[in-house]
Amino acid sequence: MTIRPPAEIGMPLDEVDTPALVIDLEAFERNLRRLPERISGSPVRARPHAKTHKCPTIALKQMDLGAVGVCCQKVSEAEAMVQGGVRDVLVTNEIVGRQKLRRLTSLAHDARIGVCADDVSQIRALDAAAGDAGVTLPVYIEVNMGGNRCGVEPGEPALGLARQIGDAPHLVFGGLQAYHGSAQHLRGWEERRQAIAQAAEKAGRTRDLLARHGIECPTVTGAGTGTFEFESASGVYTELQCGSYIFMDADYGRNLDRDGAPTKAFEPSLFVWATVMSRPTEDRTISGATNRLHLGDKVRLIPGHCDPTVNLYDWYVCIRANRVEQLWPITARGAVY
Numbered sequence: 001m002t003i004r005p006p007a008e009i010g011m012p013l014d015e016v017d018t019p020a021l022v023i024d025l026e027a028f029e030r031n032l033r034r035l036p037e038r039i040s041g042s043p044v045r046a047r048p049h050a051k052t053h054k055c056p057t058i059a060l061k062q063m064d065l066g067a068v069g070v071c072c073q074k075v076s077e078a079e080a081m082v083q084g085g086v087r088d089v090l091v092t093n094e095i096v097g098r099q100k101l102r103r104l105t106s107l108a109h110d111a112r113i114g115v116c117a118d119d120v121s122q123i124r125a126l127d128a129a130a131g132d133a134g135v136t137l138p139v140y141i142e143v144n145m146g147g148n149r150c151g152v153e154p155g156e157p158a159l160g161l162a163r164q165i166g167d168a169p170h171l172v173f174g175g176l177q178a179y180h181g182s183a184q185h186l187r188g189w190e191e192r193r194q195a196i197a198q199a200a201e202k203a204g205r206t207r208d209l210l211a212r213h214g215i216e217c218p219t220v221t222g223a224g225t226g227t228f229e230f231e232s233a234s235g236v237y238t239e240l241q242c243g244s245y246i247f248m249d250a251d252y253g254r255n256l257d258r259d260g261a262p263t264k265a266f267e268p269s270l271f272v273w274a275t276v277m278s279r280p281t282e283d284r285t286i287s288g289a290t291n292r293l294h295l296g297d298k299v300r301l302i303p304g305h306c307d308p309t310v311n312l313y314d315w316y317v318c319i320r321a322n323r324v325e326q327l328w329p330i331t332a333r334g335a336v337y
Helices: 027-041 056-064 075-083 097-106 119-132 156-167 181-187 189-214 228-232 306-310
Strands: 020-024 070-072 088-092 113-119 137-142 171-177 218-223 270-275 298-301 315-320 322-330
Touching: 020 027, 027 228, 056 070, 056 075, 056 119, 056 322, 070 218, 075 088, 075 097, 097 113, 097 119, 113 119, 113 189, 113 270, 119 156, 119 306, 137 156, 156 171, 156 189, 171 189, 181 189, 189 218, 228 298, 270 306
Parallel strands: 020 315, 070 088, 088 113, 113 137, 137 171, 171 218
Antiparallel strands: 020 270, 270 298, 315 322
8 A cells, every 4th residue: 555544543633634435344343243133034145245345354354244245346345355365256247358367267276256247148158267277167147127227138148058057067157147236226115125026027927938948046135225125135145245225325315214204224334524714605624515614624524325435545543533544555445357
């Protein structure tokens, strides 16, 4: 880490330089425990998405509480996780290009590395790269759950790809990637429930079709912070990819619970620590608009979306009782390839 942290352990929060990315450890630890508590007794397992935090220290804390591994979106994120001690990573994306595939398969010597595919050409390239590296790679078929981004259509198209994976000597069929991203931010509880009911029907129908053709589907993975309660109760999903639950953000905070009130499933634990640097008028402040703020005041800002906010910082400044307790490097920030 070449950028020095904006704080020192033991320093009071007021002395922390700005801007800084601050974790309130008490709220963070409550969130960290709350997801495994909410799914305790159900058949689903947590596989949190590390694109949220980009930090192996946090990934290992999640695994200490029962997570089977983490998800990543890029090879470079997976490299940061494995180098940080994480031994089970699913890249929830399609990886294309010889250099990236070489890097991906090299990680499989040190960890279980899964990856997604939605085209037969990807499967052929993954098989060749795994063969060159001398590894066997779990490959998951990404199925379009309604977001109309990546993914083949449910049913027969997915069956065809599963057969191709089964025929590849250096690959093994890992299951279905069945994430419905756009459902995470539907505000109404019933809207989200219906969206995931439709996604679960597609995933379940595809899983059952595979079974009728003698192809075992060991994993159906997906879900997010906005919908995990529906996937965990579906009887279809076996893994939850929630990521933002550890931090929450202003956008997720606008989601509504069953009673129509803002969600209370998790609480904000991530803040941007900022300084008021200009106060040109009574009704305008650079950093936040309120008449209570004065030039030089420091404020906690709740990010609108935690993932891209985290990507701007090199360090988490972890505080307890307004004093710096730990500093965690954000080793996968800026990982673009």
